[in-house]
Amino acid sequence: GQNIDQPTEMTATEGAIVQINCTYQTSGFNGLFWYQQHAGEAPTFLSYNVLDGLEEKGRFSSFLSRSKGYSYLLLKELQMKDSASYLCAVRKNTDKLIFGTGTRLQVFP
Amino acid sequence: DAEITQSPRHKITETGRQVTLACHQTWNHNNMFWYRQDLGHGLRLIHYSYGVQDTNKGEVSDGYSVSRSNTEDLPLTLESAASSQTSVYFCASSGGGEETQYFGPGTRLLVL
Numbered sequence: 518g519q520n521i522d523q524p525t526e527m528t529a530t531e532g533a534i535v536q537i538n539c540t541y542q543t544s545g546f547n548g549l550f551w552y553q554q555h556a557g558e559a560p561t562f563l564s565y566n567v568l569d570g571l572e573e574k575g576r577f578s579s580f581l582s583r584s585k586g587y588s589y590l591l592l593k594e595l596q597m598k599d600s601a602s603y604l605c606a607v608r609k610n611t612d613k614l615i616f617g618t619g620t621r622l623q624v625f626p
Numbered sequence: 627d628a629e630i631t632q633s634p635r636h637k638i639t640e641t642g643r644q645v646t647l648a649c650h651q652t653w654n655h656n657n658m659f660w661y662r663q664d665l666g667h668g669l670r671l672i673h674y675s676y677g678v679q680d681t682n683k684g685e686v687s688d689g690y691s692v693s694r695s696n697t698e699d700l701p702l703t704l705e706s707a708a709s710s711q712t713s714v715y716f717c718a719s720s721g722g723g724e725e726t727q728y729f730g731p732g733t734r735l736l737v738l
Contacts, residue, residue: 550726559716559729560669567724604668612657612676612722613684618668 519543521617523605528623529595537590537620539605548608551579551590554619555601563590563603592622600624628653632717632730640738645704647733649717657720658700659727660684660692662713669716675700707737 521541529535541549548567552560566572566581566588578591590603605617630651639645649658660672671684673692681692689711691703704711714734718727 548724559731561729562726565724565726606669612720613671613674614659614669614727615671616661616669618666 519607519615521605521607521615523603523617523620525618526621526623528625531595531597531624531626533595534591534593535595535622537592537603537605537622539588539590539617541586541588541605541607541617543607543609543615545609545611546583546607547610547612549579549581549588550606550608550614551577551588552604552606553601554604560604595624597624597626630717630719630728630730632715632733634733635731636734638736638738639707641707641709643707645707645735647702647704647715647717647735649700649702649730650698651717651719651728651730652698653719653721653728654697655719655721655728656697657722657727658694659718659720660690660700660702661716661718662686662711663716663732664713672702672715673700704735707735709737711735712737 523539551563554560564579571580576593581588602619604619606614633648656677659674661669675694717730720727
């Protein structure tokens with residue numbers, strides 16, 4: 518079967534750092550995506566990892582360990598506009614994406 | 627600029643009616659996807675297509691159909707709408723490889 522787990526909700530303070538974890542068990546793995554989704558809007562691409570290690574993009578970084586079936590998204594210097602849902606998605610060999618249920622992040626001043 | 631659009635953005639219909647949701651992309655992508663998003667379930671794949679005349683069932687395809695007559699469009703049809711199909715529907719497209727999927731703005735469908 519296939520299973521992707523991420524926490525349902527997280528809270529953090531403006532200016533802080535937050536790490537959102539994602540664990541997965543799937544047949545066929547061809548990379549892992551992170552998307553951001555503001556309420557009432559479409560998901561937008563944040564990062565893509567296909568090899569083990571850390572990918573850094575400004576305030577956002579994403580890490581992948583294929584042997585552990587584990588990824589995390591790290592958000593630094595949190596801003597109020599970072600309040601959103603963060604979706605972890607595994608790309609299968611056929612270019613299909615399997616999504617987790619998303620982590621709703623609330624940033625407080 | 628290339629984009630992906632969906633119409634209508636909001637739709638209210640009655641149980642048993644046929645409904646078609648439109649998806650149009652100008653990225654010239656071969657791969658197109660339809661998802662539904664419900665609380666507690668995340669995004670679930672309904673149907674997808676890897677090119678003209680190609681369609682495939684996703685994990686929640688019952689009660690839905692798609693057709694792909696050209697590269698730009700992948701309309702989603704609900705043959706006989708049911709209240710369980712009340713949801714937010716997202717269309718997406720990608721060029722394949724390591725490229726991300728680009729999502730349309732979504733259609734909110736209410737079946738009464």
